[in-house]
Amino acid sequence: QKEVEQNSGPLSVPEGAIASLNCTYSDRGSQSFFWYRQYSGKSPELIMSIYSNGDKEDGRFTAQLNKASQYVSLLIRDSQPSDSATYLCAVRGTPGGGSYIPTFGRGTSLIVHP
Amino acid sequence: GAVVSQHPSRVICKSGTSVKIECRSLDFQATTMFWYRQFPKQSLMLMATSNEGSKATYEQGVEKDKFLINHASLTLSTLTVTSAHPEDSSFYICSASSGGQHEKLFFGSGTQLSVL
Numbered sequence: 001q002k003e004v005e006q007n008s009g010p011l012s013v014p015e016g017a018i019a020s021l022n023c024t025y026s027d028r029g030s031q032s033f034f035w036y037r038q039y040s041g042k043s044p045e046l047i048m049s050i051y052s053n054g055d056k057e058d059g060r061f062t063a064q065l066n067k068a069s070q071y072v073s074l075l076i077r078d079s080q081p082s083d084s085a086t087y088l089c090a091v092r093g094t095p096g097g098g099s100y101i102p103t104f105g106r107g108t109s110l111i112v113h114p
Numbered sequence: 115g116a117v118v119s120q121h122p123s124r125v126i127c128k129s130g131t132s133v134k135i136e137c138r139s140l141d142f143q144a145t146t147m148f149w150y151r152q153f154p155k156q157s158l159m160l161m162a163t164s165n166e167g168s169k170a171t172y173e174q175g176v177e178k179d180k181f182l183i184n185h186a187s188l189t190l191s192t193l194t195v196t197s198a199h200p201e202d203s204s205f206y207i208c209s210a211s212s213g214g215q216h217e218k219l220f221f222g223s224g225t226q227l228s229v230l
Contacts, residue, residue, distance in 0.1 A: 014127070034219060037208065043120075043207045043224035044158070051216055088158070102209075102219055106157040 002027045004091050006105035010023030013112055021108050026070070033065055035074045035087040038107065044088055048074060052081040079112040086110070117141060118210050120222025127198055128230055135193045135225045137208030143188035144210035148219075149181075152205045164191040198229045 003026040013019045021035075032051055036044035048063040050056045050072065056063045062075040072091075076083055086107040093100050117140040125133050137147055147164040162183050163171040169187055170183035180202075182194040191210075207224040211217050 032217060035156060036221075041205075041226075043205075043221040044221060047220060049216070049218050092219070093218075100146075101160065104158050104160075 002091070002093075004089055004103045006089050006101075006108045007089075008106055009109040010111050011108055013079050014109070015079060015081060015112055015114050017079050017112075019079045019083065019110055019112065020075075021074040021087050021089075021110065023074075023091075023105055024070055025072070025089075025091045025103070027091065027093060027103070028070065029093045030067075030091045032068075032092040033062060033063070033072045034054040034090040034092075034102075035061075035072075035089060037083075038086045038088060040086075051068045052091045076110075079110075081112050081114055084110055084112050118144075118208065118220045120208055120225060122225060123223060123227045124153055124228075126228045126230065129199050130197055132194045133198055133227060135195075135206055135208075135227075136211040137191045137193070137210070137222050139189045139210045139220075142210075142212045144191075144211070145188060147185060147191040148208045149183060149193050150189075150207045150209065152207060154205075154223075158207070161193075195227065198227070200211075200229045203227055203229045 005024045032064045038044040040113040050063040050065045060077045069075040088107045090102045092102045119138045150158045151162045164183045164185040166185045172178045174188045185191040208222040212229045
């Protein structure tokens, strides 16, 4: 059974701070890793994807992947109240197998307070 | 980024009617699409995997005769909720993969179904 674990939160940070969101996964064969942001009543929006170990930066967002530790994180710099949402971690394996079905964590609720 | 279009965004229907939801990949071909259901403040629940040109693969506990999935082309998958009942009221979301080595998964905007 593939699992993706996230702390449900809420994670509360002040405006301008760095928000750190974490995710662990059980399937060592996982190849693709995604972070989504979901506002209440809306569908998830892809904000970062990462495929190899290390850091990947895009604007205020940095995704970090450590396959040996089966750990992926998302850092949000200069957090804004508009970043308040639920952040979903998703993991996917290689094509052709059952692990190719993406597995989602339950999401971490982030609250950025002014 | 790639766009996945989902229609309608909101449906209110009477109990016993059938509702069709469309999911289109607008600028890429998607051999595989996924259908999810999400209840308020709950996590995404995968209902089925839709494969172009073949039968959908349903998750355990999801009634295939209740939730009909058709993936007739590389850009269109439909979910039909047959004989809808109030307990089927939920937020239904599709997603599609852009494929390739560094594939990405994109979501449609979702359909809020309310069955009276």
